[in-house]
Amino acid sequence: MRYAELFWEYLKNYAKTRLTYRADFWIEVLSDLLFQGMNLIFILIVFQHTPSLGGWSEAEVVFVYGFFMIPFGIFSTFFSIWNFSERYIVKGEMDRVLTRPAHNLYQVLLENVDPPSLIGSFVGAVIMVICWTQLGLPFHVMDIVMLLVFVIGAVLIYAGLYTALSALSFYSDAPTGIVPLMYNIQNYGRYPVNIYNKMIRFVLTWLLPFAFVGVIPASYFLEQKADDLSRLAWFTPIMGIIVFGLGLAFWNNGVKRYRGAGS
Amino acid sequence: MMSAYIDFIRIRFLMMLAYRVNYYSGIVIYAINIGAYYFLWQAIYGDKESLAGFTVAQMTTYVAVSWMARAFYFNNLDREIANEIRDGSVAVQLIRPYSYLFVKMMQGFGEGLFRMLLFMVPGMIVVCLLFPVKLPTDLSTWLIYLVMLFFSFLINSQINILTGLFAFFVENNEGMMRMKRVMVDLFSGVVVPIAFFPGWLSGIMQWLPFQAITYLPSAVFTGRTPSNEIAGVLGLQVVWFLGLLLPIWFVWRTARKRTFVQGG
Numbered sequence: 001m002r003y004a005e006l007f008w009e010y011l012k013n014y015a016k017t018r019l020t021y022r023a024d025f026w027i028e029v030l031s032d033l034l035f036q037g038m039n040l041i042f043i044l045i046v047f048q049h050t051p052s053l054g055g056w057s058e059a060e061v062v063f064v065y066g067f068f069m070i071p072f073g074i075f076s077t078f079f080s081i082w083n084f085s086e087r088y089i090v091k092g093e094m095d096r097v098l099t100r101p102a103h104n105l106y107q108v109l110l111e112n113v114d115p116p117s118l119i120g121s122f123v124g125a126v127i128m129v130i131c132w133t134q135l136g137l138p139f140h141v142m143d144i145v146m147l148l149v150f151v152i153g154a155v156l157i158y159a160g161l162y163t164a165l166s167a168l169s170f171y172s173d174a175p176t177g178i179v180p181l182m183y184n185i186q187n188y189g190r191y192p193v194n195i196y197n198k199m200i201r202f203v204l205t206w207l208l209p210f211a212f213v214g215v216i217p218a219s220y221f222l223e224q225k226a227d228d229l230s231r232l233a234w235f236t237p238i239m240g241i242i243v244f245g246l247g248l249a250f251w252n253n254g255v256k257r258y259r260g261a262g263s
Numbered sequence: 264m265m266s267a268y269i270d271f272i273r274i275r276f277l278m279m280l281a282y283r284v285n286y287y288s289g290i291v292i293y294a295i296n297i298g299a300y301y302f303l304w305q306a307i308y309g310d311k312e313s314l315a316g317f318t319v320a321q322m323t324t325y326v327a328v329s330w331m332a333r334a335f336y337f338n339n340l341d342r343e344i345a346n347e348i349r350d351g352s353v354a355v356q357l358i359r360p361y362s363y364l365f366v367k368m369m370q371g372f373g374e375g376l377f378r379m380l381l382f383m384v385p386g387m388i389v390v391c392l393l394f395p396v397k398l399p400t401d402l403s404t405w406l407i408y409l410v411m412l413f414f415s416f417l418i419n420s421q422i423n424i425l426t427g428l429f430a431f432f433v434e435n436n437e438g439m440m441r442m443k444r445v446m447v448d449l450f451s452g453v454v455v456p457i458a459f460f461p462g463w464l465s466g467i468m469q470w471l472p473f474q475a476i477t478y479l480p481s482a483v484f485t486g487r488t489p490s491n492e493i494a495g496v497l498g499l500q501v502v503w504f505l506g507l508l509l510p511i512w513f514v515w516r517t518a519r520k521r522t523f524v525q526g527g
Contacts, residue, residue, distance in 0.1 A: 031438035188299040195306035
């Protein structure tokens with residue numbers, strides 16, 4: 001309960017700071033959408049040269065992308081901690097966070113909450129609906145429930161991975177360059193994973209399970225494919241809980257080792 | 264005076280060297296990146312021999328070389344400049360007896376040298392072992408490629424500096440920097456060669472500097488660009504390098520006039 005109150009207070013604070021720089025808000029919304037647009041352009045360009053990608057049609061791949069945008073938008077809203085190592089470790093702001101009673105990760109996340117990213121989720125939902133009708137997929141009420149479960153699972157996977165990545169800076173004192181690079185890898189979970197070789201497939205499914213944020217849960221709604229990825233869809237929430245649990249444990253352990261940067 | 268600037272290269276190089284462990288993981292991640300695109304392109308080609316003038320073999324080389332070029336020319340000058348503007352330390356830099364932007368360029372070059380020697384070269388060796396990459400055999404292609412790669416670095420850094428300087432005008436240009444990164448990756452041809460773009464889009468790209476960062480040098484290196492056009496392509500890079508000096512000079516001049524330091 002106290003955490004919900006905190007959440008509300010932080011949100012009010014956020015609104016105040018953001019209203020100081022009003023133009024930036026819209027620039028950010030625009031850049032977020034453009035960013036997503038770029039990825040769609042890539043898919044559209046690719047399909048100009050081939051009718052199908054590993055047995056997936058253009059509408060299906062775009063559908064997967066639309067699905068991906070929903071959890072990604074939610075994740076970016078609440079886990080916008082790209083500059084964690086720089087701001088909290090190098091500049092020492094973690095000390096301030098640790099002197100307060102609320103859980104430190106919760107505080108860090110709320111200090112960086114980024115609501116404009118949610119717009120991406122809406123756009124993703126719209127893309128999904130458009131592809132849904134284009135593909136003539138049947139619709140059941142159950143699908144909405146499944147969608148919710150998958151989205152939550154997918155958000156947890158992302159959250160866990162990026163919490164762990166941010167926590168890396170507790171262990172190595174150098175600001176790591178991994179986060180921006182990870183940004184590239186996450187893209188591959190959006191394409192049909194059967195086009196990759198076994199190694200990359202394995203990495204994307206079980207080690208850095210980005211496939212569970214895109215192609216696997218989305219395939220649940222699509223027509224069955226030869227390799228039937230949709231069987232794995234049920235693992236999405238389970239993977240979410242496991243990955244987030246591990247990420248949080250890694251974070252908590254890192255906080256214990258945290259010594260402060262001095263200065 | 265010049266020796267002071269050269270010292271900036273040296274200092275940044277040594278600083279990067281202290282953080283070299285990060286780049287070992289970078290090599291692994293770039294290799295995965297290249298691998299993912301390699302398979303993606305294999306799937307796109309299917310059993311077609313060539314698409315948009317690229318054979319499958321050329322495409323593989325293109326993907327590897329483009330990503331490794333990115334390993335070299337990539338830097339965070341935009342972020343560094345924006346941060347210094349936002350926390351106000353740019354004020355101190357401005358009163359020092361050197362050209363701020365030139366110093367940034369030198370620091371970027373120090374980082375680039377480091378990235379080339381400890382990231383790009385070992386990365387390229389790893390990638391050549393993993394994937395069927397075919398490197399050109401004649402020395403002149405290599406030499407021209409190196410020159411072009413240097414211009415890639417210059418043009419990319421110029422775009423970074425321009426993006427960073429916008430922090431003078433909008434206070435928070437985080438979104439812009441992110442957008443720039445995506446735009447450079449897509450429009451420079453790292454993820455898709457410009458030749459694959461639909462006609463109207465590649466038409467627009469001809470008039471933008473992004474293709475000079477990755478597409479032009481990589482197309483020369485993979486042998487897609489006929490040898491009689493190489494001089495023209497290199498010329499285009501030079502033109503862009505010179506052309507971008509103008510907006511930088513202009514933005515820099517306007518920016519200094521309206522500088523106000525927030526707090527600090």
